[in-house]
Amino acid sequence: ETGVTQTPRHLVMGMTNKKSLKCEQHLGHNAMYWYKQSAKKPLELMFVYNFKEQTENNSVPSRFSPECPNSSHLFLHLHTLQPEDSALYLCASSLTNVEQFFGPGTRLTVL
């Protein structure tokens, strides 16, 4: 059983909708990450949080807004997305910024 959970697992939204992705880790890790995985492309790091502080924003458009209320929870708020934002969004956590454990992902489709 993975120690990192993500909800929802699938999401279909229109371009004018606002939705949020949730990630929770039960591993006692201090760092959490959002990645985007599009078809036939490498994983793209979006955001990094260390001890609830954002330490990396990899030039992500402002229509993606992360929130990390504590070391165990991470959100990705979505608004006015584009069809090209359709992808698998993966959350990960780590203790030492080295080995990362991934959640099952949210498969997002933007219509």
Added chain:
Amino acid sequence: RKEVEQDPGPFNVPEGATVAFNCTYSNSASQSFFWYRQDCRKEPKLLMSVYSSGNEDGRFTAQLNRASQYISLLIRDSKLSDSATYLCVVNTYNQGGKLIFGQGTELSVKP
């Protein structure tokens, strides 16, 4: 040049075959190296870390050549269950410790 580059796939091999994956990385300051495995429509999972001295885990052997900035993964006696995409991953501390993923090499093991 991509930061982490892998053999383009897919690799189609019969059961019992030995298969080798190659990976090169561009940043000589990279410190940690990993192979992750990703099954179809699932999240990546750590397969093994890669150490300078080389390391083996059952049928899997990983090698690192820092001088050539080259990483390899050897799978012996391949099983049907080895079918997956194998991701070469590099951690570079001078980039905030973030993981850089290769695009992955798909392996399909046939009966």
